[in-house]
Amino acid sequence: MRNLLKSFSFNILLHMFVLGNLQAVPVVGSIQEFNCTSDVYTHIRNGTILPVYFKSQLQAGDKILINSNQNRLSFKLSYEQQIPKVTAETTYTIVTPPALLIKNLSVTCPLKAYKIQRNAEILPLPIWLRVGDRILVDQKIPMMKLKLAGKKVVVNYKNSPYTVKSTKVVSWWSKLLGKIGKTITKLHNEKFKRFTALLHNRGVNHSSSSTLVAPYTNLLNKRKARKLVSGIKPLYIAWNGGKAPYNLILKRGNDDVFKFTSPERRFKTPALTLTKGENYQLQICDAQKKCSANYKLTIVKPPHYPSKLIVDNDITAKATWLAAQNRKWYFEAYQQLVPLAEKQAAAKIVRDALEQGARIKLPRN
Secondary structure, three states: OHHHHHHHHHHHHHHHHHHHHHHHOOOOEEEEEEOOOHHHEEEEEOOEEEOOOOOOEEOOOOEEEEOHHHOOEEEEEOOOOEEEEEOOOOOEEOOOOOEEEEEEEEEOOOHHHEEEEEOOEEEEOOOEEEOOOEEEEOOOOOOEEEEEOOEEEEEOOOOOOEEOOOOOOOOOOOHHHHHHHHHHHHHHHHHHHHHHHHHHOOOOOOOOOOOOOOOEOOOOOOOOOEEEEOEEEOOEEEOEOOOOOEEEEEEEOOEEEEEEEEOOOEEEOOOEEEOOOOEEEEEEEOOOOOEOOOEEEEEEOOOOOOHHHHHHOOHHHHHHHHHHHOHHHHHHHHHHHHHHHOOOHHHHHHHHHHHOOOOOOOOOO
16 A cells, blocks of 8 residues: 555655746747748747747747748749749749740649739740740748637738737647658658649649559558558548549458449548457449459557657647658548648648658657
8 A cells, every 4th residue: 555655645746846847947839830931931049049840849039030032933944944932022924935845843832822823814824835925923822820728810911020929828838749750841842743743744644544654652561461440430542543433342251341433532431440459451442343452450558658748749740740650550540630731730740641652750859
């Protein structure tokens, strides 16, 4: 009994000491979202410029600035002329030849931030340009969302620079969460590069049956089983390749668990009862009867998260950390992120990265 009391007293003291110190830190919120690459923004604290990351902790007095001159568009034309970076302060007029294909397009904000002016008409950014077209950059587009004491604050061109007001102290964003934020930010910046690459292929026909590959997913591995936490829940699945409609078959041993048809390359199953120790196989076939590999899943108990993540219980941070541990956890991390993806920018970024097969890795420092 005495030992139990000692253990109980120790836990109480530890709880008071740890949480007391956590709450004493003057952190009043964090950076939740931004829609351009991180170099479009500046975070200043006591005259020192700090890097801008998702999950960056904020203190009273911090200033957030939007650098409109960094909201830029740069590209090369098909006849190899390099066009200088076009910003809100500078425009560029196409002079020759009559029809130009943009190559090596680089964007720092969503495409709606850039427009083409043709004969007084404003058009969204196309692939083909004509003589006389003018490239315009909208400096109103950059936006950042902050979360301060549970409330969201939007910073844009109207209220930049924004000074973080003194408010009640919220939970401590640890060094580990800072690393996770750096990872999400890196994925976010790389997303613009991947999106740019996709623009080069716009209008190219890849739909002929001879060029279509069989369905495949980067979330699972055709040789090694992925881990999935036990429980009663639906499965979220995404894949590439193939031709719609798609048939999904999930088996447990030789028994079919479900068969469903989907017109899209993302699918949510009905709630399934997944028991620790069970093994499943998933296969996706398309309209041409081309099938994916038999992907393997093994049902396991929940992983052990670092205590720093448990204290704040940020699901996106926990899922990102989990994906960074081992590729075997990619599918489980994806399950946690999908329900949040349409509401939270950070969750959507990591979800998309997992779908595309990007490696999730936390920085060492």
